[in-house]
């Protein structure tokens with residue numbers, strides 16, 4: 001056992017959720033220590049890694065390889081696959097998540113779509129009699145949504161008459177970004193069939209904001225914005241550090257100590273040489289994302305908590321959710337030229353809400369505005385073309401290629417479960433997470449209509465070479481595994497993200513979200529994390 005460290009608050013994980021909490025608490029004058037399993041990464045090196053990646057990886061949307069994983073803090077790599085995490089069940093493919101472990105967390109490579117949930121998403125059971133309700137209502141969350149939007153710098157449409165956008169008391173911090181040619185044309189074409197296209201709220205700068213530049217629209221957002229116009233969680237890690245918070249990278253928390261009152265007294269972490277270090281604090285926050293947080297709570301089971309930390313309800317690791325997706329690609333009959341502007345700007349929200357949710361899942365339909373040139377180049381080469389014909393085919397495919405997706409609301413199901421693997425371990429000997437996943441009938445029923453919508457949209461564009469995923473694909477919005485609720489018997493955290501079992505332990509992750517809605521989930525995770533910070537400040541400064 002090496003030296004012992006101490007702080008007012010220990011935060012495990014430096015993603016957006018952990019960094020938001022650390023920043024708020026450091027700003028309030030508390031001493032904060034952040035433990036991060038993975039290494040620090042520099043933007044310039046990541047951009048260089050991206051440039052040097054093989055075209056086939058780029059064309060297949062491999063956003064992981066440029067973030068090399070380390071043996072003590074594995075994260076998923078898909079080209080080639082490293083099998084992390086283990087997934088099985090009828091819809092295993094739909095839980096092949098992208099997470100990153102390292103300072104700043106997973107938002108290093110996100111698309112920054114930053115939606116608020118609808119009040120009915122949050123109270124799905126109260127409204128439609130299916131699924132579960134969150135511990136918190138929309139009204140209780142709204143101020144935290146707004147603060148998260150300001151901290152991240154979210155641009156979006158202020159027109160509340162748009163179909164199914166969340167109510168708001170304050171305008172977005174920034175005006176929406178202008179549409180490029182593809183998003184403009186998409187809006188016109190789908191409108192002819194009654195689909196209302198809504199500009200996606202995005203955490204990227206439509207004007208210089210918070211010391212970061214304006215987005216120049218050159219479409220590299222996934223896997224890395226070279227100039228930092230897109231918000232990344234690392235900005236709040238750096239801001240917290242400036243205010244005095246200390247970050248220890250390569251520190252993998254694996255054990256949690258509790259006392260007779262079941263308060264947390266210490267966490268222990270391994271460094272890359274597997275030397276163990278103990279850290280004490282008054283309050284602890286675990287912000288290890290929706291997969292690593294339940295994994296750690298199960299791993300850290302002790303004599304007082306034999307089923308795992310915070311797990312007297314047996315709900316830790318259950319109710320794992322994401323937005324099961326279907327992706328369609330095709331060649332449009334006319335040049336569309338996706339790739340001008342950021343990667344995700346258009347969303348059809350007509351089916352985001354409605355009484356049909358009693359029977360089947362709500363959906364979001366969107367167009368990816370990702371540039372098609374890499375896919376076009378690989379395909380044209382595979383066709384064996386050379387010279388002028390090759391050039392023409394690349395140009396045609398780059399102009400006419402389109403990707404349309406549908407994301408589904410999924411219901412919390414306790415059988416969709418994360419456990420500790422019994423067969424695979426990482427470089428420190430810590431078991432992999434092992435997830436069993438089935439999207440359920442509620443989604444399968446809805447997907448029948450989703451596929452009809454996709455066919456209809458393809459027809460509107462005179463599509464050829466239509467390819468639609470036969471399975472559900474993941475969307476990296478990891479929710480449910482430390483589910484929130486009012487009743488300690490069937491939930492893990494309360495409306496302030498405080499664990500029911502340990503009064504000084506908070507979980508700042510999407511795990512608290514008890515229903516999935518249809519839209520990207522990180523803004524909600526960030527807003528919930530700000531509630532955790534508010535409760536901790538109340539405890540420690542005014543309690």
Ligand SMILES: Cc1cc2nc3c(=O)[nH]c(=O)nc-3n(C[C@H](O)[C@H](O)[C@H](O)COP(=O)(O)OP(=O)(O)OC[C@H]3O[C@@H](n4cnc5c(N)ncnc54)[C@H](O)[C@@H]3O)c2cc1C
Nearest residue numbers: 013015016017037098101105106111112113253288520522
């Ligand atoms: C390709 C891609 C695109 C996406 N696009 C969008 C989008 O457009 N909109 C959206 O809303 N969401 C999007 N997401 C999802 C979004 O990135 C996540 O929801 C978000 O990053 C979650 O934040 P977090 O802080 O909970 O976790 P993370 O960002 O994953 O950070 C958690 C951190 O905790 C650390 N940690 C974990 N366990 C331990 C431990 N035991 N000890 C120490 N440290 C630990 C990890 O190493 C990690 O750095 C996307 C994700 C991907 C992969």
Ligand code: SF4
Nearest residue numbers: 215218219220221225
């Ligand atoms: S379009 Fe370019 S500048 Fe704008 S957020 Fe994406 S990568 Fe950054």
